[in-house]
Amino acid sequence: MSFNKKFPVLLVALLIGISGCISYSFTGTSIPSDVRTIYIPFFPDRSQSGLGDLSDRLNRALINRFVNQSRLSLNNDQDESDAFVEGAIQTYVNRPFSIGGDEQANLNEIQITVRATFQYTSDDEPLWTKNFTGSATYDVLENPVDGEIAAAETALQQISNNMFNDAVSSW
Secondary structure: OOHHHHHHHHHHHHHHHHHOOOOOOOOOOOOOOOOOEEEOOOOOEOOOOOOOOHHHHHHHHHHHHHHHOOOOEEOOOHHHOOEEEEEEEEEEEEEEEEEOOOOOEEEEEEEEEEEEEEEEOOOOOOOEEEEEEEEEEEEOOOOHHHHHHHHHHHHHHHHHHHHHHHHHHHO
16 A cells, blocks of 8 residues: 555544544533532522422532532532532422413423522632523423423523533633
C-alpha cells in the first residue's frame, strides 16, 4: 500500500484514538476545583398545592442533580459547605390544558414555580436569585391522582435541571 493510501487510514485512526481521550461532561467538569460540597435544605412549600410532599420531591430532585450527577458531596451545614442553593416553592397551578368534545378537560397542566438562590458560602452576594418554572400535562380521564403526581414530579425535575444548569453556567 502506498503512502497516499495509508495516510487517510492513519489519519482516521489517529482521530478516533484522540477522540477517546477527550471527554466533556456537564456533570462535574465545569465545577471549580475548590467547590467540593453543597448544602441543599428543604424548600418550604408556600404554594398551598394540597400535595404534602412537594418539598421532599424537590429536595430529592436537587440532590440527585447536584450530588449524584456531579462530583459534589452533600453537606448538612450551610456554613461548612462551599456552596448552597435555597428557596421556596411559590406557586402550584393545576389547570385544564386540553378540552374535549364534551367540553370537559382531557388534559390538565401542572405548573410549579420555585424562587431560588445559588451562592458560594464565602461570597456576600448570591450568583443568582430567580424564579424557575416547570410544567407537565396529565390525562384527567385515565388516572387523575397518579397523573397529577407524575406531572408534578416531571415539573420538579425540569426545575432542578434548570437550577443545576444555571449554577454550572455560572461556574
